[in-house]
Amino acid sequence: MTESHxxxxxxxxxxxxxxxxxxxxxxxxxxxxxLGMLLHSxxxxxxxxxxxxxxxxxxxxxxxxxxxxxxxxxxxxxxYRLGERTLSAHIEEHFVPDFLSEHLARHQPxxxxxxxxxxxxxxxxxxxxxxxxxxxxxxxxxxxxxxxxKGKILLTAHQRDGYLVFGVEDDGSGYPEHMQISGSxxxxxxxFKTGSTSLGLFFASSVAKLHxxxxxxxxxxLHNRGTLGGGVFExxxx
Amino acid sequence: xxxxxxxxxxxxxxxxxxxxxxxxxxxxxxxxxxxxxFGASTVEAASNGSAAIQQCTYGHFDVVLCxxxxxxxxNGQHILEELRHRKLLKRSSLFLMxxxxxxxxxxxxxxxxxxxxxxxxxxxxxxLEKRLGGLIAQRSVLLPINREIDLENLPEAxxxxxxxxxxxxxxxxxxxxTLADLYYQxxxxxxxxxxxxxxxxxxxxxxxxxxxxKVLLAEQSYxxxxxxxxxxxxxxxxxxxxxxxxxxxxxxxxQLSKAQRVLEKAVELSPNALLRQKSLAHMxxxxxxxxxxxxxxxxxxxxxxxxxxxxADHYLALGRALSELSDExxxxxxxxxxxxALKILAKMEKRFSERSxxxxxxxxxxxxxxxxxxxxxxxxxxxxxxxQDLDHGTMDASMGLELAKTLFRLDRHKDAEQLLGxxxxxxxxxxxxxxxxxxxxxxxxxxxxxxxxxxxxxxGIKAFEDGELDKAAETFEAALEIVPSHAALxxxxxxxxxxxLSEGSQNPDFIRQCQRCLSALEHIxxxxxxxxxxxxxxxxxxxxx
Numbered sequence: 056m057t058e059s060h061x062x063x064x065x066x067x068x069x070x071x072x073x074x075x076x077x078x079x080x081x082x083x084x085x086x087x088x089x090l091g092m093l094l095h096s097x098x099x100x101x102x103x104x105x106x107x108x109x110x111x112x113x114x115x116x117x118x119x120x121x122x123x124x125x126x127x128x129x130x131x132x133x134x135y136r137l138g139e140r141t142l143s144a145h146i147e148e149h150f151v152p153d154f155l156s157e158h159l160a161r162h163q164p165x166x167x168x169x170x171x172x173x174x175x176x177x178x179x180x181x182x183x184x185x186x187x188x189x190x191x192x193x194x195x196x197x198x199x200x201x202x203x204x205k206g207k208i209l210l211t212a213h214q215r216d217g218y219l220v221f222g223v224e225d226d227g228s229g230y231p232e233h234m235q236i237s238g239s240x241x242x243x244x245x246x247f248k249t250g251s252t253s254l255g256l257f258f259a260s261s262v263a264k265l266h267x268x269x270x271x272x273x274x275x276x277l278h279n280r281g282t283l284g285g286g287v288f289e290x291x292x293x
Numbered sequence: 294x295x296x297x298x299x300x301x302x303x304x305x306x307x308x309x310x311x312x313x314x315x316x317x318x319x320x321x322x323x324x325x326x327x328x329x330x331f332g333a334s335t336v337e338a339a340s341n342g343s344a345a346i347q348q349c350t351y352g353h354f355d356v357v358l359c360x361x362x363x364x365x366x367x368n369g370q371h372i373l374e375e376l377r378h379r380k381l382l383k384r385s386s387l388f389l390m391x392x393x394x395x396x397x398x399x400x401x402x403x404x405x406x407x408x409x410x411x412x413x414x415x416x417x418x419x420x421l422e423k424r425l426g427g428l429i430a431q432r433s434v435l436l437p438i439n440r441e442i443d444l445e446n447l448p449e450a451x452x453x454x455x456x457x458x459x460x461x462x463x464x465x466x467x468x469x470x471t472l473a474d475l476y477y478q479x480x481x482x483x484x485x486x487x488x489x490x491x492x493x494x495x496x497x498x499x500x501x502x503x504x505x506x507k508v509l510l511a512e513q514s515y516x517x518x519x520x521x522x523x524x525x526x527x528x529x530x531x532x533x534x535x536x537x538x539x540x541x542x543x544x545x546x547x548q549l550s551k552a553q554r555v556l557e558k559a560v561e562l563s564p565n566a567l568l569r570q571k572s573l574a575h576m577x578x579x580x581x582x583x584x585x586x587x588x589x590x591x592x593x594x595x596x597x598x599x600x601x602x603x604x605a606d607h608y609l610a611l612g613r614a615l616s617e618l619s620d621e622x623x624x625x626x627x628x629x630x631x632x633x634a635l636k637i638l639a640k641m642e643k644r645f646s647e648r649s650x651x652x653x654x655x656x657x658x659x660x661x662x663x664x665x666x667x668x669x670x671x672x673x674x675x676x677x678x679x680x681q682d683l684d685h686g687t688m689d690a691s692m693g694l695e696l697a698k699t700l701f702r703l704d705r706h707k708d709a710e711q712l713l714g715x716x717x718x719x720x721x722x723x724x725x726x727x728x729x730x731x732x733x734x735x736x737x738x739x740x741x742x743x744x745x746x747x748x749x750x751x752x753g754i755k756a757f758e759d760g761e762l763d764k765a766a767e768t769f770e771a772a773l774e775i776v777p778s779h780a781a782l783x784x785x786x787x788x789x790x791x792x793x794l795s796e797g798s799q800n801p802d803f804i805r806q807c808q809r810c811l812s813a814l815e816h817i818x819x820x821x822x823x824x825x826x827x828x829x830x831x832x833x834x835x836x837x838x
Contacts, residue, residue, distance in 0.1 A: 088393045094415040099323055102418065125415075141562070143529045146498060148466035153427055160419040181462070183496050187413075268496065 080135045087128040093121055101164055108168075115168045119201065122165065126194040130258045133191055137261055144185040144265040151212045151219070152177045154186060159210060162197055171204055177212040182219040184292050188262045189221065195255045196223040196288045203227035207283050217271075218291040222281070229279035230286045237276045239264055259290060268293035305429050306332040309355040313338040314345045314372065315391070316363045324358060327418050331425070342367025342375075342599065349381040356429070357382065358412070361392040367599040369408075370565075375601040377406045385439035387432055389425075391416065405568065434461055438471065451475050473504050482508050499529050503538065510542050518542045533563050540572065549580050557585070560592075567596040567603075574610065581747075583740045587614035587630075594637065605651050608641035612658045620665035620739045627666070634662045653679045654692065657699045664702050672703055685715050690726045694733060701737035709737065714816070721820060731821060735779040746775040750782055757789060765789050780823040783810040787830050794837050807834050 097118045101108050108114045136142035155175050166173050193210075200208050204225035211222040240253065240260040256275065263273030271293035281287035311333055313324045321338040328336045337352070339345035341363055349357075357376070361369035369390050376382035390408040410428055412421070432439075438457065441450035454472040458465060469492055476485035489505035492498060502525045509518035522539040525532065536559035543552035556573040563569075574589035590611035597603030615634035619627040638655040645651055660675035676699060683696060693716045700709035713730050720726040736743050753768035769786040776782065787810050790803040811834070814827055821827075 088414075091393050091414045095320070095323070095417075098415065098417040141531050143531055145529070145532075146496070147500070148496075148498075150463045153463075157420065157423045157427065160423040161415075161417060163419040164417060181465070183498070190413075 076135060076138070080132060083128050083131050083135070087125060087132065090121055090125040090128065094118070094125060097121060098164060101168065110168075115165065118165050118168065119198070122162075122194075123198045126191070126198055127255075129191050130195060130255065133188070134254070134258055134261070142261075142265070144188060144262075144267075146183050146185055146266065148181050148183055149186055151180050151182050154189075155210050155212055155221075158190060158193055161194075162201075165201070166208070169201065171201065171206055171208055173208045173210070175210045175212075177210075178214055180212075180214060180219075182212075182292065183268070184219065184266060185262075188265065189290070189292075192259045192262050192290060193221065193223065195259070199223075199255070199288070200225040200227075200286070203286065205285075209281070209283055215291075218273075218293055221290050221292070223288045224281035224283045225285040226283040227285040229284075230277050235277050235279070237278075238274050240275070259288075263290050263292070266292045305426070305433070307334055309333065309429065310335040310353060311337070312345065312348060312354040312357045312359075314340075314342070314357065314359040314363070314369070316340050316360065320360070324421075327421055330418065331422055342372045345372055346375055346381065349376055354382065354386060355432075356387045356389065356425070358389050358391060359408075361390055361394070371599045371601070373408055374406050378601045383439070383443045385432070385436055385443055387428055389428070431464060431467075434464060435467065442475075447475050447479055451479070470500060470504075473501075477504065477508060477511070480511075482512050499525060499532055499535075503532070503535055506535075506538055506542075510538060510545070513545070515542050515546045519546070531562065533559055533566070533569070537569060537572070540576065544576065549576060550582075552576055553580055553582065553585070560589070564592065565596065567593055567600050570596060571602075571607065574607075574614075578610075578614070581740045581744050583614050583617050587611065587618055590614055605641050605645040605648060608637055608644075609651075609654055609658065612638045612641075612655070612662075616658055616662045616665060617740050619662060620741075622665075623667065631662050631666050635659060650692065653682060654695050657695045660699050661702045676700075676703060685712055686719075690716060690720055690723070690729070694729055697733055698737070701733075706737070710734065717818065721818075727820065728822075731780070735781070736776045737778070738776060742775050746772045746779070746782070749775075750785070753785060757785075762789055762793050766793075778813060780814055780817060780821065780827070783813055784823060784826050784830055786810055787834070791830065791833055791837065804834070804838060 097114075101114065101118070133142060152175065155177055159173060159175060162173075197208070197210075200223050204227050207226040209222075209224040211220075211224065213220050213222075234253075234256075236256075238260075240256045242257060256277075260275050263275050266273035273290065273292045276287075276289040276291065278287050278289075279285065306328070311328055313321050313328075313336065315321050315324065315338075318340070321340070325336050325338060337348060337354075339348055343366065345357075345359070348354075359369045359372055363369065367375075369392070373388055373390070376388070377384075382388060387409045389410050389412055391412045391414060393414045410424070412424060434457075438450050438453045441447070441453060451472060454468050454475065458468050458472070461468065469488060473485050473488040473492075476482070476488065486505060486508045489501045489508065492501040493505065502521060506518045506521045506525065509515075509521065519539065519542050522535050522542060525535045526539065529535065536555055540552040540555040540559075543549070543555060553573065553576045556569065556576055560566075560569055560573055570589050570593040574586050574593055577583070577586035577589055590607060593607045594611055597607055612634045615630045615637070619630035619634065621627075622630070638659060642651060642655055656675045656679045660672045663669075663675060664672035679696075683692070685693070688696070693712060697709045697712050697716075700706075700712065713734055717727060717730050720730075736746065738746075749768050749772035753765045753772065756762075756765035756768060766786060766789045769782060769789065772782055773779065773786065787807045790807050793800070794803055811827070811831055814823070817824055817827060
């Protein structure tokens with residue numbers, strides 16, 4: 056206790072040794088909150104101006120991109136806390152169908168705007184997980200699905216091999232071969248040079264791993280064997 | 294499933310009364326519109342904490358939707374605490390915290406009261422309807438239980454919980470948590486523990502680990518509690534309540550500096566919980582770590598600005614700590630602390646102007662601050678201003694101790710001892726006050742001297758245990774120069790000398806020294822912690838003379 060306590064007080068040199076990740080984190084925090092306000096306004100605007108905006112693709116893009124950056128920032132803060140070792144899973148019992156429908160409700164206006172059909176297929180079960188962390192992961196995955204779908208998205212939750220498996224499926228062209236994984240994504244496997252960093256997958260995989268039950272640990276799975284024919288993202292919670 | 298998923302029934306929304314608290318007009322309006330859209334008829338709004346509390350004082354609400362960050366003034370957590378603490382909002386009413394944060398525990402740092410649910414921004418209509426619908430459905434199922442809790446009829450609440458568990462599997466978690474907590478509150482620890490064990494058998498859940506540890510703590514199984522809490526913190530470094538419980542456990546084990554470090558870690562992670570800062574301040578004070586105590590009191594006072602837990606005692610405690618720190622320190626740092634003490638006391642008198650006793654206590658501390666800065670005239674002036682108002686026969690114990698401390702500081706030892714003697718008589722049946730009186734009589738000096746005397750005492754005891762009797766006696770003598778009336782210390786010296794005499798020493802000075810030490814303790818009453826040791830050593834000495 057004593058030692059870790061002492062070490063955790065980092066004393067940056069006031070001249071040039073800036074704790075940059077902390078600076079970034081607090082800036083990200085501000086940006087995230089601003090985007091939250093922006094999203095709120097967009098939602099209201101969509102409602103007030105339903106007749107003119109309901110089919111506007113530019114308005115959809117506006118909302119989609121804002122949504123995407125917002126959830127990216129939430130994820131970034133999560134990764135920051137992961138690095139600081141202050142991110143832990145607060146696992147509680149949740150009624151799964153309620154969780155999914157509450158979750159989907161957030162995306163409803165945008166899905167309607169894009170005219171994307173959506174559905175939930177869930178067992179009537181309770182599960183043990185951290186709803187905030189799972190929300191973060193599913194937000195990202197849903198945004199991804201919205202981007203690649205032709206017109207259909209399916210949210211699923213089932214009990215399988217002693218795991219609770221959440222799935223997000225779309226009817227797009229599916230994941231390319233090299234992205235189809237099963238297991239975990241380490242920080243080292245991220246490629247910051249190519250631009251497509253798979254940071255989202257890293258975060259999802261980290262969240263999965265924070266969920267443990269006895270000796271078993273959560274993981275993610277990406278494949279194309281879904282009922283809609285497109286990509287399937289799965290997070291397995293023990 | 295027996296309960297409906299979410300109530301699509303407008304009637305459920307219709308009959309409830311809502312209060313929206315947000316500093317943005319825009320947001321209030323859109324929330325109001327959404328609620329009306331779901332069928333709600335009574336929706337009120339407030340733009341700040343004081344207005345919201347006013348509205349809850351005169352009106353009843355079933356659902357409060359409160360933004361956490363309200364700019365200047367009270368935040369959402371302050372409002373929640375005040376509403377629940379003053380029972381302006383019943384347990385059967387829902388308090389929903391609206392926040393932009395995803396890491397709640399640390400930001401809120403809540404210790405006592407938690408909201409029924411968090412709503413994370415951004416919030417849209419579809420989401421609010423689903424979420425609120427679910428919560429309202431849950432509320433109506435759990436209403437009978439919460440009503441009994443509001444009436445403080447815990448046994449009835451317990452039996453309702455037991456009946457509900459098989460009927461409402463969807464709310465099993467809430468029911469188990471509530472039931473275990475009700476058992477705990479009733480002091481039925483074995484049932485509480487059985488329930489936590491049952492939950493933990495299925496799943497390692499942190500709330501159940503915490504609950505179980507608290508039961509262990511209540512049952513005085515400190516080692517087990519410590520072990521469980523340490524592993525809980527290791528797995529969940531952001532679970533603040535676990536730190537509180539661990540500190541409490543360590544304090545019970547007498548490991549006060551470890552307890553202080555645990556609380557320090559907790560306030561570093563989550564600095565906004567007033568009560569935790571206050572525990573830390575108390576802990577640091579017991580450890581004579583006055584520097585840390587002052588800092589913690591400073592933050593306690595600061596956090597009190599908008600909190601229901603604000604208390605004049607925090608200001609007094611900060612004043613005392615600063616007075617100790619500035620004592621005899623005439624350099625800039627000491628002057629600044631003395632200045633701060635006077636300022637904080639003035640601020641307190643203004644803020645709590647309805648309490649007449651505060652003026653007197655404030656003047657007594659001010660007197661010590663002046664004395665510590667070698668401003669004798671001002672010190673005497675402050676003391677003189679209060680003495681005619683104080684009746685030694687009727688003043689309460691805290692006032693008496695404050696006055697005695699000041700008398701000691703102004704070198705009026707006889708007056709102080711007389712006063713404490715009188716207090717000890719009046720409060721002889723109150724062991725806590727008696728102990729405070731004894732402590733003050735033992736060590737009527739500043740904390741630096743106290744620490745010095747204590748450290749000398751420790752090394753004296755060590756030398757005695759190692760059989761180095763001359764060294765032990767020397768060390769105790771040095772300590773007694775600082776605190777000559779310290780009962781245990783005087784007896785320590787007597788004990789060393791008696792051992793030397795019984796081992797064959799013929800030194801007549803030893804006997805004279807023992808007699809001096811014992812006569813210094815002649816006045817101690819029978820209920821004194823050291824009385825039996827005193828009489829035992831006295832008779833032993835008589836056999837040697």
